[in-house]
Amino acid sequence: MARRETKRPTDGELEILQVLWELGPSTVRQVHEVLALRRGVGYTTVLKLMQIMTDKGSLERDESVRPQVFRAAAPQSRTQKQLLSDLLERVFNGSPGSLVLQALSSKKTTPEERRRIRELLDRLEGDGR
Amino acid sequence: MARRETKRPTDGELEILQVLWELGPSTVRQVHEVLALRRGVGYTTVLKLMQIMTDKGSLERDESVRPQVFRAAAPQSRTQKQLLSDLLERVFNGSPGSLVLQALSSKKTTPEERRRIRELLDRLEGDGR
DNA sequence: TGGTTTTGACGAAGGTCTTCGTATAACCTG
DNA sequence: CAGGTTATACGAAGACCTTCGTCAAAACCA
Secondary structure, eight states, X not given: OOOOOOOOOOHHHHHHHXXXXXXXSBOHHHHHHHHHHHHOOOHHHHHHHHHHHHHHTSEEEETTSSSOEEEESSOHHHHHHHHHHHHHHHHSTTOHHXXXXXXXXXXXXXXXXXXXXXXXXXXXXXXXX | OOOOOOOOOOHHHHHHHHHHHHHOSBOHHHHHHHHHHHHOOOXXXXXXXXXXXXXXXXXXXXXXXXXXXXXXXXXXXXXXXXXXXXXXXXXXXXXXXHHHHHHHHHSOOOHHHHHHHHHHXXXXXXXXX
């Protein structure tokens, strides 16, 4: 028996999702061009991964055109939210406080971002909780 | 050839680290008791994982006592920071803004946590950046 | 249309991870 | 000290993942 697992994307899958979120629906070749520059991976490697992802449901494929066009099945924001929530549970014991503090203190934020965070905090206070 | 990898702990490793951070230095038996309740894993499975982690350097082992006592090589906060930073790069393109917003909006925070976040934001503004 | 290039499917190698079974070593108890 | 119990080491099975070679199909083009 092996792992019963979350449906977290693997590293390779995430890399491909990132490219597709940025480029929009793309062919294998287009994705490969980006990844080849980034780390010299072969064309069939990318193809295979994308085929597997399609089987898994994380990509969708338009076979009516040639070459086939792939796109991410879920929007970036949803995947981000899911992975963040996963990290929160597995690493921060489900309490977002220290996560947010760590994120804010170790990385640079823009004034605009900070403004929006304050706004959100205000709204949370307003909710009475 | 296979994956050249980050040194992110695997799921199983993280589970053990969590137990050790909570209990402090512990024997395999103690760790196993927690994990067995949580998901029925076998004793030697836990042992093996902890041995591997010791080889990798993520655990340290006191062999001078019997049974041996293991402890996490790195403090929880450091691992949290590392994993958060990793997620930030791989999933949020290195910009913490939306990460923080997502974390705040999807999970409950306490008033105390929000106060500390505001404090930190104030300090960041003060820095002139 | 025939040759060349691009695309897509497939399988398999080699790695990691998790899981245990089994065998040994250490310890304890009478 | 003998017998039983607990702790450790070891190896191997089986599930993924990533990687690519190879071949066939499709598209292109001169």
